[in-house]
Amino acid sequence: MARIYSKKEYILFVREMRRVQREEEKYLAYRPKKDDPNKRSLKDRIPEKTYNLLEGAFEKGFRLLFDKGGGIIEKTGSIDKARMRFEEFDASLERMVHPDTLRAIDKNASSNVRSGKFVGTADGTVLGIFGMGMPDIPIFLGLLLKQCYEIAASYGYDYRDLDERKYTISVLKLAFSPDEDKEEASRECDDLAGIMERGEYFDPELSDQDIKDIAGVLATEMLVAKFIQGLTFFGVVGGAFNYRLMGKVSKAARLKYKKRFLYGRMLRCEGYHEAAARSQELPEGTEE
Numbered sequence: 001m002a003r004i005y006s007k008k009e010y011i012l013f014v015r016e017m018r019r020v021q022r023e024e025e026k027y028l029a030y031r032p033k034k035d036d037p038n039k040r041s042l043k044d045r046i047p048e049k050t051y052n053l054l055e056g057a058f059e060k061g062f063r064l065l066f067d068k069g070g071g072i073i074e075k076t077g078s079i080d081k082a083r084m085r086f087e088e089f090d091a092s093l094e095r096m097v098h099p100d101t102l103r104a105i106d107k108n109a110s111s112n113v114r115s116g117k118f119v120g121t122a123d124g125t126v127l128g129i130f131g132m133g134m135p136d137i138p139i140f141l142g143l144l145l146k147q148c149y150e151i152a153a154s155y156g157y158d159y160r161d162l163d164e165r166k167y168t169i170s171v172l173k174l175a176f177s178p179d180e181d182k183e184e185a186s187r188e189c190d191d192l193a194g195i196m197e198r199g200e201y202f203d204p205e206l207s208d209q210d211i212k213d214i215a216g217v218l219a220t221e222m223l224v225a226k227f228i229q230g231l232t233f234f235g236v237v238g239g240a241f242n243y244r245l246m247g248k249v250s251k252a253a254r255l256k257y258k259k260r261f262l263y264g265r266m267l268r269c270e271g272y273h274e275a276a277a278r279s280q281e282l283p284e285g286t287e288e
Contacts, residue, residue: 002094002268009097010269016102017262024255028182051219058215061137065145066165066206073146082108082153090156093265105261109154109254141218144249148172151253155261163204167192167260169214175252176217176245186256193260197267221245 005013065073073079085108092101148168149159157164170192174185195202266272 005097005265005269007269007271010266010272012097012099012102013262013266013269016099017259017266020255020259020262024186024259027251027255028186031179051223054223055212055215055219057137058141058218059211061141062211062215064138065141073142073149079146079149079153079159082150083158086154086156105155106258109151109258144172144245147246147249148253151250152257155257157257157260163196163202165206166202166204166210167196169206169210171253171256172214172249173217174256175248176214176221178217189256190259193256193263197260197264 086105089101089105089108092098145159145168148171152159152164152168157167159165159168167189170185170189174182174189177185192202
């Protein structure tokens, strides 16, 4: 039985939540200094047939990985290591909440971000040498999912749970949403996190539209990048492209899984009222 945290411990969680919210505000407000109008117009110039072909390949790749790809993604053991490290930190939190433990959890997640980017860049370079065709799509998606799963494990969430697949998709949608859609994608992610942490009912099954939405934004991301580089449809993607996409996944995943983790712990705190829990509002008087 998980213990109830004290009011003093609650304040520590709240202060940590305020930090991640400030970081999230910067993330949502960020816009590239050089916003190339030609890049924006490329989205409208992508051939429909090419887009539909790649979107369909991504849809099939996601279904394959969600249905049968877990063992392949986890074969390196890095997700297990992140999970075991979190269990050590969680045991410490069950004894006493200390800022050092919360920082150690973040450090564990950050180390997985760095290692995930390295692997993604290395594999992307290999794909770049040989060229990337349709059979390589599951490998590419596997790298993105592995990065997300490692960060999830660093905050105590197990991607093998059926419920978690929907949240994984919501994090990926945030990562690859256009700047103008990020706030809405962020709210959707938070809404789902709140429902899951409060133990409320939701349908965990991924709908065709869930898969189609994330496949669509990824297809656009890849095609725009390839058109900018002047590459043919089956040309080289390369490690730099993978590194950029891995960076997007790691940033969104680290923010959202940390925020969800803190919110879940706050729900277990003495005096945390249901009204505040449902709105995810933080009380006054807990600023740093």
